[in-house]
Amino acid sequence: MEYTILLQELKNKFEDKILSVDEAADIFTLTVSSEAIKEIVSYLKEQQSFIYLTDLCGIHYPEQEKELGVIYHLHNLVANKRIRLKTFVSKAHPQIDSIVSLFSGANWMERETFDFYGIDFVGHPNLIRILNVEYMDYHPMRKEYPLEDATRLDKDDRFFGR
Amino acid sequence: MKTINSEHHLDLTQEDEKHYSTLNLGPTHPATHGIFQNVLMMNGETIVGAEQTIGYIHRAFEKIAERRPYYQITTLTDRLNYCSSPINNIGWHLAVEKLLGVETSKRVDYMRIIVMELARIADHLVCNSVIGVDSGALTGFVYVFQEREKIYEIYEELCGARLTTNLGRVGGFDRDFSPAAIQKIKALMKRLPKVLHEFENLLMRNRIFMDRTINVGGISAERALNYSFAGPNLRAAGVDYDVRVQEPYSSYSDFDFVVPVGQNGDTYDRFCVRETEMWESMKLINNALDNLPEGKFYTNVPAFNLPPKQDVYSKMEPLISHFKMVMGEIDVPKKEIYSAVEGANGELGFYVVSDGGRTPYRLHFRRPGFIYYQAFPEMITGSSLSDAILTMSSMNVIAGELDA
Amino acid sequence: MSDKDKYTVVEAPEGYSGSGFFATTLDKAVGLARKNSMWPLPFATSCCGIEFMATMGANYDLGRFGAERLSFSPRQADLLMVMGTIAKKMAPVVQQIYEQMAEPRWVIAVGACASSGGIFDTYSVLQGIDKVVPVDVYVPGCPPRPEQIIDGFMKIQELVGNEPLRRRYSPEYKAMLESYGIKTDSYDK
Numbered sequence: 174m175e176y177t178i179l180l181q182e183l184k185n186k187f188e189d190k191i192l193s194v195d196e197a198a199d200i201f202t203l204t205v206s207s208e209a210i211k212e213i214v215s216y217l218k219e220q221q222s223f224i225y226l227t228d229l230c231g232i233h234y235p236e237q238e239k240e241l242g243v244i245y246h247l248h249n250l251v252a253n254k255r256i257r258l259k260t261f262v263s264k265a266h267p268q269i270d271s272i273v274s275l276f277s278g279a280n281w282m283e284r285e286t287f288d289f290y291g292i293d294f295v296g297h298p299n300l301i302r303i304l305n306v307e308y309m310d311y312h313p314m315r316k317e318y319p320l321e322d323a324t325r326l327d328k329d330d331r332f333f334g335r
Numbered sequence: 336m337k338t339i340n341s342e343h344h345l346d347l348t349q350e351d352e353k354h355y356s357t358l359n360l361g362p363t364h365p366a367t368h369g370i371f372q373n374v375l376m377m378n379g380e381t382i383v384g385a386e387q388t389i390g391y392i393h394r395a396f397e398k399i400a401e402r403r404p405y406y407q408i409t410t411l412t413d414r415l416n417y418c419s420s421p422i423n424n425i426g427w428h429l430a431v432e433k434l435l436g437v438e439t440s441k442r443v444d445y446m447r448i449i450v451m452e453l454a455r456i457a458d459h460l461v462c463n464s465v466i467g468v469d470s471g472a473l474t475g476f477v478y479v480f481q482e483r484e485k486i487y488e489i490y491e492e493l494c495g496a497r498l499t500t501n502l503g504r505v506g507g508f509d510r511d512f513s514p515a516a517i518q519k520i521k522a523l524m525k526r527l528p529k530v531l532h533e534f535e536n537l538l539m540r541n542r543i544f545m546d547r548t549i550n551v552g553g554i555s556a557e558r559a560l561n562y563s564f565a566g567p568n569l570r571a572a573g574v575d576y577d578v579r580v581q582e583p584y585s586s587y588s589d590f591d592f593v594v595p596v597g598q599n600g601d602t603y604d605r606f607c608v609r610e611t612e613m614w615e616s617m618k619l620i621n622n623a624l625d626n627l628p629e630g631k632f633y634t635n636v637p638a639f640n641l642p643p644k645q646d647v648y649s650k651m652e653p654l655i656s657h658f659k660m661v662m663g664e665i666d667v668p669k670k671e672i673y674s675a676v677e678g679a680n681g682e683l684g685f686y687v688v689s690d691g692g693r694t695p696y697r698l699h700f701r702r703p704g705f706i707y708y709q710a711f712p713e714m715i716t717g718s719s720l721s722d723a724i725l726t727m728s729s730m731n732v733i734a735g736e737l738d739a
Numbered sequence: 740m741s742d743k744d745k746y747t748v749v750e751a752p753e754g755y756s757g758s759g760f761f762a763t764t765l766d767k768a769v770g771l772a773r774k775n776s777m778w779p780l781p782f783a784t785s786c787c788g789i790e791f792m793a794t795m796g797a798n799y800d801l802g803r804f805g806a807e808r809l810s811f812s813p814r815q816a817d818l819l820m821v822m823g824t825i826a827k828k829m830a831p832v833v834q835q836i837y838e839q840m841a842e843p844r845w846v847i848a849v850g851a852c853a854s855s856g857g858i859f860d861t862y863s864v865l866q867g868i869d870k871v872v873p874v875d876v877y878v879p880g881c882p883p884r885p886e887q888i889i890d891g892f893m894k895i896q897e898l899v900g901n902e903p904l905r906r907r908y909s910p911e912y913k914a915m916l917e918s919y920g921i922k923t924d925s926y927d928k
């Protein structure tokens with residue numbers, strides 16, 4: 174299919190940066206190393222016409238060594254092809270290059286990912302919290318934090334089965 | 336003094352900043368339909384820059400979704416773009432069906448098309464009449480809200496609720512269209528053309544409205560694509576990207592409809608694109624209703640197809656299986672998918688990562704409103720305050736979709 | 740002109756009437772005037788706001804009850820209608836708006852989210868606006884039907900019509916406002 178040619182070209186250019194390929198998923202998925210993500214996105218945008226950034230979100234797998242992940246969905250509108258890129262970083266050094274210079278739409282998406290997971294996007298013009306209150310000191314979507322507000326005093330645990 | 340943080344950089348010196356005044360627009364403001372804040376830097380009447388603050392209605396949907404079984408997430412999706420809830424509901428059910436690998440029958444698909452296009456009409460009615468209100472024309476708003484009441488009556492026949500519908504099931508619907516529902520839809524389709532014509536007579540070739548909206552808040556197609564715009568805002572800029580045509584779902588490929596495209600990406604183009612989409616939606620509804628095939632209104636998805644209510648109330652096994660399904664005691668394959676539908680504002684995407692348990696491991700909503708609102712400072716720089724108000728209302732930013 | 744028998748006007752309060760005069764207490768007369776000309780401030784944040792727009796529309800028409808003139812400025816409003824979810828980020832704004840309103844002022848919490856946090860029991864949602872402002876009437880529902888919103892409005896009208904004139908200057912009222920952290924230093928007259 175068309176993706177085999179694309180995969181071949183990507184492998185030729187970034188041999189060791191591509192960590193794994195999943196062709197059986199619903200969208201062609203690549204897991205890449207976090208240092209090369211901006212190069213790969215730039216190559217896909219300039220050379221392969223993936224000019225539309227559909228989505229950018231974060232994910233947290235506590236049992237992996239590199240726990241925090243960022244997931245990019247790109248779309249080639251002319252040939253109607255989608256591609257998903259995944260990249261993982263550790264909690265101790267959660268730095269990834271920002272792609273705001275390539276896609277202006279990534280500005281708020283990266284801020285939201287920072288707000289929820291604490292991933293530091295290097296090169297972002299204004300990386301501050303966007304949805305939560307400014308004085309919040311933790312990153313709520315990580316798996317170790319609860320959903321409910323821990324400071325509530327009026328919930329009686331007897332009624333909630335805890 | 337806070338500096339402008341939008342990507343659209345301004346070379347402001349300290350001297351410049353002393354001459355500019357700061358105006359706070361929001362979060363509670365009659366013109367921002369929804370709560371978000373804009374701090375505008377103004378040079379007299381001209382806007383020099385803007386800084387936005389959102390998150391005033393952040394309800395942590397994505398975190399809640401990690402703790403809810405798949406059926407209970409439908410109620411969360413209602414409250415994303417609450418002017419057109421059925422589209423969100425059906426989009427979510429399509430995502431779950433993609434996860435499970437379920438094919439729906441043609442009847443279900445056509446019924447879904449009717450419901451989704453009704454929701455699209457409802458949303459565009461709100462947006463267009465609100466553009467009129469913000470430019471001073473309240474009459475269109477009051478007229479058009481009557482039609483929304485008729486659409487609410489149809490929703491009540493289908494699912495019992497007016498606004499946050501929680502409509503449908505995985506694999507179809509819980510009941511067929513009743514004769515009363517079909518009669519109401521047909522009556523609405525006869526009534527709506529007259530009302531839309533009257534509404535257009537009020538605004539579309541109105542000299543004052545045209546002067547206020549043409550060349551106001553424009554954005555070029557390249558910048559719009561760079562900002563990941565979608566939906567009517569992108570189509571007004573000239574790019575004909577519509578998920579219903581690009582990646583057809585729910586048998587949209589059986590129908591022939593036009594995707595309207597504008598030229599300048601300004602407010603007038605957005606108004607006209609939404610107006611034309613309403614006419615196309617009406618054609619789709621009429622076509623689907625006339626050609627509604629026979630068949631079942633549900634699909635036998637094991638562990639998701641709720642048994643009929645009479646059995647649940649009278650027999651033991653349907654009662655147990657109903658309880659288990661709603662409480663989520665069923666397993667889902669371990670996969671991740673991305674599924675998109677064409678919402679009223681653009682590509683509404685659901686990225687679901689399932690680890691085989693009763694709740695998703697990660698659910699991310701790709702919300703079009705959140706993404707295109709970033710471009711607002713770039714669109715209003717250089718224009719006056721009243722133009723900024725009209726631009727904001729023509730972009731159809733809905734706070735529920737912005738913050739999730 | 741028109742058939743007087745077909746239309747009902749507002750009922751007169753209890754009082755003593757004679758030829759050319761009608762005597763009632765000042766409370767009741769002022770209450771009657773106030774309750775039929777409330778100026779609401781629609782603080783619409785989410786889905787309940789859309790149901791409010793439907794209530795103001797021609798089908799359910801809140802204007803029949805005298806609430807035709809919406810005021811978006813708190814300085815000119817009587818009734819703060821909080822409709823929709825209030826997040827913790829928004830809570831100080833609600834309190835600020837409430838402080839800017841002039842006495843007498845009432846608050847109606849429309850919807851489950853404003854009454855108690857609704858279905859959103861999360862870290863970011865305020866579990867009911869009665870944590871920051873004193874509320875007079877709660878209208879449950881998600882979203883409540885326009886008829887329910889009108890019912891809530893009519894209950895507010897009852898409260899307004901029966902309110903004693905000096906209630907807002909009483910020490911109990913001031914103590915209640917202090918308990919919410921709302922400034923009351925101009926309340927000595």
